[in-house]
Amino acid sequence: MRKLLVKHIAIGLLVVFGALTLTFVLVRMSGDPTGLILPQDASAAQRAQLRAQLGIDKPLLSQYFSYLGGAARGDLGKSYFDSSSVSAVVLRYLPNTAILAAASFALTVLVAVPLGTLAAMRRGGVLDRVVQAVAVVGNSVPSFWSGLLLLQVFAVTLGWLPTFGTAGVASLVLPSVNLMLYLFPNMARLTRASVLNVLPMPYVDTARTKGASEGRVMTVHVLRNALLPVLALGGVQFGSLLGGAVLTETVFAWPGVGTLAVHSISRSDFPVVQGIVVYVAVIFAVVTVLTEVLARAANPRLRTAV
Amino acid sequence: MTSATRENDSPLLTVEQLSVEFMTPLGTVAAVNDFGLSIGRGESVAIVGESGSGKSAAMRAVLRLYPENRRTRIRGAVAFDGVQLATLSNRRMREIRGDRMALIAQDALSSLNPSLTVGYQLTEALRIRKGWSAGRCRKRAVELLDLVGIPSAAERLKDYPHQFSGGMRQRVLIATGLALDPDLLIADEPTTALDVTIQAQILQLLRDLRQETGMALVIITHDMGVVAEIAERVTVMYAGAVVESGGMRDIFTSPRHPYTEGLLNAVPRSDRRAERLASIPGSPPSPTTRPSGCRFHTRCAYARADCASVPAGLEIVAPGHASACRYWKENFHGAD
Numbered sequence: 001m002r003k004l005l006v007k008h009i010a011i012g013l014l015v016v017f018g019a020l021t022l023t024f025v026l027v028r029m030s031g032d033p034t035g036l037i038l039p040q041d042a043s044a045a046q047r048a049q050l051r052a053q054l055g056i057d058k059p060l061l062s063q064y065f066s067y068l069g070g071a072a073r074g075d076l077g078k079s080y081f082d083s084s085s086v087s088a089v090v091l092r093y094l095p096n097t098a099i100l101a102a103a104s105f106a107l108t109v110l111v112a113v114p115l116g117t118l119a120a121m122r123r124g125g126v127l128d129r130v131v132q133a134v135a136v137v138g139n140s141v142p143s144f145w146s147g148l149l150l151l152q153v154f155a156v157t158l159g160w161l162p163t164f165g166t167a168g169v170a171s172l173v174l175p176s177v178n179l180m181l182y183l184f185p186n187m188a189r190l191t192r193a194s195v196l197n198v199l200p201m202p203y204v205d206t207a208r209t210k211g212a213s214e215g216r217v218m219t220v221h222v223l224r225n226a227l228l229p230v231l232a233l234g235g236v237q238f239g240s241l242l243g244g245a246v247l248t249e250t251v252f253a254w255p256g257v258g259t260l261a262v263h264s265i266s267r268s269d270f271p272v273v274q275g276i277v278v279y280v281a282v283i284f285a286v287v288t289v290l291t292e293v294l295a296r297a298a299n300p301r302l303r304t305a306v
Numbered sequence: 307m308t309s310a311t312r313e314n315d316s317p318l319l320t321v322e323q324l325s326v327e328f329m330t331p332l333g334t335v336a337a338v339n340d341f342g343l344s345i346g347r348g349e350s351v352a353i354v355g356e357s358g359s360g361k362s363a364a365m366r367a368v369l370r371l372y373p374e375n376r377r378t379r380i381r382g383a384v385a386f387d388g389v390q391l392a393t394l395s396n397r398r399m400r401e402i403r404g405d406r407m408a409l410i411a412q413d414a415l416s417s418l419n420p421s422l423t424v425g426y427q428l429t430e431a432l433r434i435r436k437g438w439s440a441g442r443c444r445k446r447a448v449e450l451l452d453l454v455g456i457p458s459a460a461e462r463l464k465d466y467p468h469q470f471s472g473g474m475r476q477r478v479l480i481a482t483g484l485a486l487d488p489d490l491l492i493a494d495e496p497t498t499a500l501d502v503t504i505q506a507q508i509l510q511l512l513r514d515l516r517q518e519t520g521m522a523l524v525i526i527t528h529d530m531g532v533v534a535e536i537a538e539r540v541t542v543m544y545a546g547a548v549v550e551s552g553g554m555r556d557i558f559t560s561p562r563h564p565y566t567e568g569l570l571n572a573v574p575r576s577d578r579r580a581e582r583l584a585s586i587p588g589s590p591p592s593p594t595t596r597p598s599g600c601r602f603h604t605r606c607a608y609a610r611a612d613c614a615s616v617p618a619g620l621e622i623v624a625p626g627h628a629s630a631c632r633y634w635k636e637n638f639h640g641a642d
Binding site for chain 2: 201202203205206207208209210211212213216220221224225228298299300301
């Protein structure tokens with residue numbers, strides 16, 4: 001177990017290092033930021049001065065090492081437009097993203113897992129067909145469109161919920177539902193397929209021969225095994241939510257990491273963009289390790305297989 | 307335990323005219339036809355036949371393990387200890403399954419839940435049915451593992467099924483069936499997946515358990531060697547129907563059905579030297595298209611012209627011995 005954890009943390013660090021390097025290279029390749037920051041008619045001297053100020057007049061390799069050194073200390077530089085550090089900027093937007101991620105992920109699990117399970121139990125029935133149809137539609141509708149539709153119906157026409165903002169639980173409902181619509185198809189379908197795989201297993205009948213009720217058979221014996229692959233998917237989904245849901249956050253003007261990313265890219269605030277990429281890489285590495293730990297806790301066959 | 311001491315001549319389990327049909331896109335599959343069986347208290351009965359002959363399906367139907375839906379049709383009368391099982395509510399049926407009848411399925415690895423400890427699975431029935439505490443369950447689990455001969459039982463309760471060897475897993479599965487001291491244990495091919503020495507151990511174990519607990523035993527097998535080891539009475543099935551039933555000795559020494567004879571000839575014996583083992587020509591008919599008349603006529607060495615058209619029913623050939631061969635007298639005259 002500890003050996004495995006060390007291995008995963010090492011892989012995670014490697015991923016983060018790779019992300020740091022890649023963003024560094026991409027950002028340097030994208031040209032001279034002074035042209036975007038300074039007005040068009042700025043003099044060459046002004047540009048040189050800004051370059052020196054930003055530290056991009058030094059040789060690339062020394063820039064790279066001081067960048068890596070800074071990253072190791074948690075210092076990812078300063079925003080070009082805002083005097084605060086990149087970490088501070090990202091941290092300002094992070095709580096909103098975390099709240100939205102937690103709410104929409106919880107909603108997805110609460111809706112997709114029971115529906116996927118019921119669809120599998122009544123395979124070919126009405127509910128099964130409805131779930132499958134919703135999954136196909138959900139997979140084909142882009143988030144920005146479903147988001148606008150939700151806004152039109154529930155915020156504009158019915159006036160039940162606010163159109164944007166972060167004021168209270170009510171403002172969380174529409175973005176969460178929108179993200180749920182996006183995540184639901186994969187989770188519901190995987191749950192359904194996985195339950196269908198487990199239902200014919202002889203140990204399910206063994207439980208019945210012991211006199212277990214159907215409810216007990218489903219929860220203790222079927223779902224306990226069927227949800228193992230769903231757990232892995234959930235890890236990936238939750239990780240990507242924490243990385244910021246760009247489309248949904250934009251549509252609902254939700255001030256999260258996704259909105260920050262769009263905003264920073266549009267005004268070429270490279271240090272912040274870099275910082276977001278690194279942050280997403282770190283989040284993914286952490287979520288992957290946590291998912292692995294959970295999978296091991298849930299699946300005894302993984303524990304002794306190492 | 308109770309059944310052994312009870313003074314009661316009525317059979318523990320009677321099955322009459324049981325049929326199991328599955329509606330599939332390829333047509334109706336008649337897995338079991340007009341199956342009958344009677345098991346006395348403490349008795350041991352073997353159900354023998356090739357794969358697909360309906361042995362397991364009949365027993366699963368007895369336990370009402372098939373889901374009730376339009377695709378499955380089950381008819382017939384099953385009485386356990388005088389109670390018609392078909393009339394019971396699902397809840398009452400679960401009580402019978404937990405307390406009185408236990409089924410040990412074919413493949414021990416896939417019949418144990420891979421995500422739960424062996425200790426938990428052993429005593430799950432006790433938790434559900436009797437509401438026992440964790441401590442009491444633990445004690446009983448150790449007892450059960452001891453009973454089936456698993457060394458250092460107490461230390462193995464926290465282990466998972468995949469950490470046991472094949473033979474040990476089979477023992478664990480048997481132990482789960484014994485948790486509630488059932489009156490009837492149904493073992494479906496309990497030795498098929500095991501190598502020969504382990505097979506002998508498991509059969510010995512089942513014999514010992516029967517002596518200790520006085521439970522009745524139904525053993526489903528295709529192996530006449532297993533039958534000879536453990537059964538008092540034998541029911542032979544072919545293509546979903548019973549073709550012969552009788553006492554173990556009668557079946558082995560004077561079979562009255564060509565199919566039983568074929569099965570016996572296919573068993574290697576030390577008192578007979580043969581270049582090749584005899585086999586029954588052909589293969590069992592598919593359950594969607596059963597032959598007309600006597601179902602065995604397509605593979606029967608004694609088949610006569612009208613065997614293909616006249617259905618064969620069980621006839622009494624001797625006290626407690628029945629055969630579904632219409633020409634048993636002619637075919638087996640003076641054969642003994």
